[in-house]
Amino acid sequence: MSFDNAYESLLGGEDAHWAFGTGFSExxxxxxxxxxxGVDREALAAYCLMLGDDALIFSQRLSEWCSRAPELEEDIALANIALDLLGQARMLLTRAGEVLGRDEDALAYLRDEREFRNVHLAEIDCGPGPGGDFAATIARLLVFSSWRLALFSRLRGSADPVLAAIAEKGLKELAYHRDHAAQWTVRLGDGTDESHRRMQAGLERVWPFVDELFATHAVEVTLAGVAVDPASLRSEVDGVLEAVLNAAGxxxxxxxxxxxxAGMAGRDGVHTEAMGFLLAEMQHLYRSLPGAVW
Amino acid sequence: MTTALEVASAVRDPELPVLTLADLGVLRDVEEEDGRVVVTITPTYSGCPAIDEMGADLRRSLVGAGYPDVEVRLSLSPAWTTDWISEEGRSKLAAAGIAPPSRIGPTVAGPVPLNLVPPSRQVACPQCGSLNTSEISRFGSTACKALRRCHACAEPFEHVKEI
Structure with missing residues (x-):
């Protein structure tokens, strides 16, 4: 291996040895x-897409903060959380793809907006661009991780062993995400007048998207014993959020x-205006260079 | 000839090279059947980017040691916990300047308790041994590490966080 040229040494031999992120296996x-x-495979695939898309799209949103967070440690924290969610998304999309006959890349990069099944909370624009704010991103992370943690806690008992295993693994990660968001919420809410005002504004920004998280979808009804009815999570999640908001004033x-x-939302493939812009950024490279790996 | 278990147990973690995959508790099983070796590993975090590298390293080492037929399987359940890091692994981490994780014990069923303040774990500084340390960030250079600071010797250090 030559070290005269940095690129040669990176690309020579087994590429995976030098740069994580190349040549991923499934x-x-x-x-x-x-x-x-006895499990309805089509419904199982639809359910895995729902949970996988939530993680994928929110991961994309969190990644946008990389190099833009208020402090270096927070850059790392949000990127780490995004990575955990991306890992969860990859497993869930792969599980869905076994039924749908498409791999995780095809599902992530080659579906159009109406085929995505994530909740609106995952896709709305909370910054770092114009109109967004770090406090709004923390508010979203608090709501999202509190809800997903409660969901995964129950999903550990799923009749699908793969879903149960993904949930058992993800649960530990989500507990860190929720604690991180909760601690920031308290710090900002109970901080200066300015941080309090912005944290409250962040909550106001994301709260209209809270109800959708607890709306039972037909797929979840079909998959009794495999899926979790999100309506059953409401009191637990409300309790957590109330405890955090009280501590934060x-x-x-x-x-x-x-x-x-027309009564439809993210789970039905109907999205907000922000979704198209998000997908354009997330998908353009793969669509411009079909089969690209990196 | 070295057994497949011995070969696999000696493979190092790509991100914490002071540890072997066995020290880390990622290596779950090595079976030999008619010249074929089946290795089972478990990821530390869902998005751990090193998992492919771990499989490739295991395969490379086993093929090099005379086991041409290697299959690497992934096992998600039971989920990896830092409690699986061996005593030897903990000593190696501390010697390398990385504070090892505390023992957390078995997880309990039911809702996960909320922590509004960072848990006040006693983490000893790997440089000077002082317990007067505090957390800088719960998320560090890799998914499995947090950043801490020692108030006695003023050195920052990494801590493998409990999961």
Missing amino acids: ALSGVNREFPA LTRPTDTRAARV
């Missing part, structure tokens, strides 16, 4: 993935319901 490679008897916003389109 996310569930080598995991026992038999489908349990913040007021719980009253506006909990954003408008839907």
